[in-house]
Amino acid sequence: MSGLRERKKAATRAALSWAAIRLTVARGYHAVLVEDIAQAAGVSPRTFNNYFASKAEAISARHLDRSRRVVDALRARPAGEPLWRAIEAAFLTSWAPGPEVEQSPPGAHEEWVAGLRVMLAEPALQGEMLRAGAVAAAELAEAVAERTGTDAGRDLYPHLVAAAVNAGVGAAMRHFLRAERPEPMERLLSDALAQLAAGLPPPR
Amino acid sequence: MSGLRERKKAATRAALSWAAIRLTVARGYHAVLVEDIAQAAGVSPRTFNNYFASKAEAISARHLDRSRRVVDALRARPAGEPLWRAIEAAFLTSWAPGPEVEQSPPGAHEEWVAGLRVMLAEPALQGEMLRAGAVAAAELAEAVAERTGTDAGRDLYPHLVAAAVNAGVGAAMRHFLRAERPEPMERLLSDALAQLAAGLPPPR
DNA sequence: CGCAAATATGCTGATCCCGCAAAATCTTGG
DNA sequence: CCAAGATTTTGCGGGATCAGCATATTTGCG
Numbered sequence: 110m111s112g113l114r115e116r117k118k119a120a121t122r123a124a125l126s127w128a129a130i131r132l133t134v135a136r137g138y139h140a141v142l143v144e145d146i147a148q149a150a151g152v153s154p155r156t157f158n159n160y161f162a163s164k165a166e167a168i169s170a171r172h173l174d175r176s177r178r179v180v181d182a183l184r185a186r187p188a189g190e191p192l193w194r195a196i197e198a199a200f201l202t203s204w205a206p207g208p209e210v211e212q213s214p215p216g217a218h219e220e221w222v223a224g225l226r227v228m229l230a231e232p233a234l235q236g237e238m239l240r241a242g243a244v245a246a247a248e249l250a251e252a253v254a255e256r257t258g259t260d261a262g263r264d265l266y267p268h269l270v271a272a273a274v275n276a277g278v279g280a281a282m283r284h285f286l287r288a289e290r291p292e293p294m295e296r297l298l299s300d301a302l303a304q305l306a307a308g309l310p311p312p313r
Numbered sequence: 314m315s316g317l318r319e320r321k322k323a324a325t326r327a328a329l330s331w332a333a334i335r336l337t338v339a340r341g342y343h344a345v346l347v348e349d350i351a352q353a354a355g356v357s358p359r360t361f362n363n364y365f366a367s368k369a370e371a372i373s374a375r376h377l378d379r380s381r382r383v384v385d386a387l388r389a390r391p392a393g394e395p396l397w398r399a400i401e402a403a404f405l406t407s408w409a410p411g412p413e414v415e416q417s418p419p420g421a422h423e424e425w426v427a428g429l430r431v432m433l434a435e436p437a438l439q440g441e442m443l444r445a446g447a448v449a450a451a452e453l454a455e456a457v458a459e460r461t462g463t464d465a466g467r468d469l470y471p472h473l474v475a476a477a478v479n480a481g482v483g484a485a486m487r488h489f490l491r492a493e494r495p496e497p498m499e500r501l502l503s504d505a506l507a508q509l510a511a512g513l514p515p516p517r
Numbered sequence: 518c519g520c521a522a523a524t525a526t527g528c529t530g531a532t533c534c535c536g537c538a539a540a541a542t543c544t545t546g547g
Numbered sequence: 548c549c550a551a552g553a554t555t556t557t558g559c560g561g562g563a564t565c566a567g568c569a570t571a572t573t574t575g576c577g
Contacts, residue, residue: 112574112575113574113575114523114524114573114574114575117524117574118524142562142563142564143563143564143565144563152525152526153525153526153527154526154527155525155526155527155528155565155566156524156525156526158564158565158566159524159525159526162436162437162565162566163564163565164564165440191515192514192515193513232366232444233366235440235444235447236369236439236440236441236442236443236444237440238440239440239443239444239446239447240436240439240440240443242443243439243443243483256515257515257516258516258517259516262491265484265485265488265501265504265505266508266513266516268484268487268488269480269481269484269505269508269509269513270513271484272480272481272483272484273477273480273481273509273513275480276473276476276477276479276480277473277476277477279447279476280469280472280473280475280476281469283472284469284472287466297469300469301469301473304470304473305473305477305509305512305513306512306513306514307512308509308510308511308512309397309470309473309474309477309509309510310396310510311395311396311460311461312461312462312463312470313462318542318543318544318554318555321543321555322555346531346532346533347532347533347534348532356556356557357556357557357558358557358558359534359535359556359557359558359559360555360556360557362533362534362535363555363556363557366534366535367533367534368533
C-alpha cells in the first residue's frame with residue numbers, strides 16, 4: 110500500500126507543487142515556464158504533465174491537499190462532538206501556522222504575503238484554486254453526511270454545509286489578504302464559521 | 314453610453330458565449346475549436362480572444378451575466394425590504410425558466426440537461442464557472458453592503474453573505490443536476506437560501 | 518536474480534492565446 | 548454630409564501549453 114513507490118510519487122507531487130508556488134511568488138505567473146518548475150523539482154517537463162494537467166493545477170495542489178487534511182481531521186473528531194464544534198476544531202488544527210513562519214527572517218513574511226497577493230490575483234489561477242476548494246468541499250460533504258446521519262447522494266444538507274464552510278474559508282482568506290493590518294486568520298475563521306452556523310441576520 | 318457600438322459588442326459577446334455553449338453541449342468540450350465558435354458567431358478567430366481569454370471563459374460568460382442580473386435585481390428591490398427576502402426575490406425573478414423551455418420540443422429538454430451534465434463535468438470548465446460565480450459574488454457583496462449599512466472594504470459580513478449565497482446556489486444547482494427526478498430549481502433555491510439565513514444546525 | 522508492473526522520458530503535433538500593426542468601422546463636431 | 552478621431556476587427560506570427568504514443572528506466576515481488 111504505502112510502498113516506496115507511493116511515497117516517492119507523493120514526494121514528487123509535493124516537490125512540483127511547491128516549486129510552482131515558490132517560483133510563481135518570486136517571479137510572477139507568466140514568467141515561470143513549466144520547464145522551470147520541472148527542472149526545479151528534478152524531473153522532465155513531460156513528467157510534470159503526468160502529475161498535473163496545468164501550471165494552475167500544480168499551484169492549487171497545496172490548497173487541495175490542505176483541504177483534504179481538514180476533511181481527515183473532521184473524521185478524526187470524536188463522534189459525539191457537535192457538528193460545528195468539530196468543524197471548527199478540524200480547521201484550527203489544520204490551519205495552524207507551521208514552524209517555518211517563525212523561522213523565516215523578519216520582513217520575509219511581508220514579502221511572501223505580497224507575492225501571494227499578486228499570485229492569487231492572477232485570473233488563470235483563481236479558477237483552479239476555487240476548483241480545488243470545490244473538490245475538497247465534495248469530500249467534506251461526505252464526512253458531514255456521515256456525522257449527521259444524512260445521505261450525500263440524496264440530501265442537500267451536507268452539501269450545503271460543506272459549500273457554506275468552503276465559502277466561509279474563502280471569504281476569510283480574501284479578507285485576510287485584503288486588510289492592511291489583518292486580524293489573525295484563526296479569529297477570522299472562527300468568526301466566519303460561527304456566523305454560518307448561527308445564520309446570517311443583518312447586523313444591528 | 315448605449316450607442317450602437319456598445320450594443321453590438323454586447324451582442325457579439327452573447328453570440329460567442331452562446332455558440333460556445335451550444336457547440337460544446339452538442340459535441341463535447343474538446344471537439345469544439347475556438348475557430349468553430351468564432352465561425353458560428355460570425356467573427357474571426359482572433360476576435361474571439363478579444364472578448365474572452367479562453368474557451369472556458371466564453372462558456373462561463375452566460376453564468377456570469379445571469380449572476381450580474383441577480384445583483385441588479387437585488388439593487389432594484391425596495392430599500393426597506395428585509396435582506397434575505399430581497400435576496401430570494403432577486404434570485405427567483407432572475408432564474409425563472411424562460412419561454413424557450415416551453416417552446417422546445419418534448420425530449421429536447423432531457424437531451425439538453427444530459428449535455429449540460431457532460432459539459433459541466435469537464436475539469437477545464439469547472440474552475441472558470443466557479444470563478445464567474447466568485448466575480449459575481451464580489452459584486453453581490455457590494456450590494457449587500459449598501460443594503461445593510463456595512464462596508465465591503467472593511468467588514469467581513471457582506472462578503473460572507475455573498476459567498477454563502479453563491480455557495481448555496483452552486484449546491485442547489487449541483488443537487489439539481491445530480492438527482493434523477495429533481496425537485497424544481499425554484500424550491501431548491503428557496504430552501505438553500507432559507508437555511509443559510511437561519512443557520513445550519515444538524516438535523517434532528 | 519529476473520520478470521512484470523508502474524513510472525519517467527523524448528518526441529511530436531494540435532491547439533491555444535496574445536502582441537503587434539494594418540484595415541475596417543463607428544462616433545462626433547463642424 | 549463629411550472628415551478627423553476613436554474604437555474594433557482582422558491577419559500574422561510566435562511562444563507556450565498539453566496530451567498521445569512509443570521507449571527506456573525504475574520498482575516491487577517471487
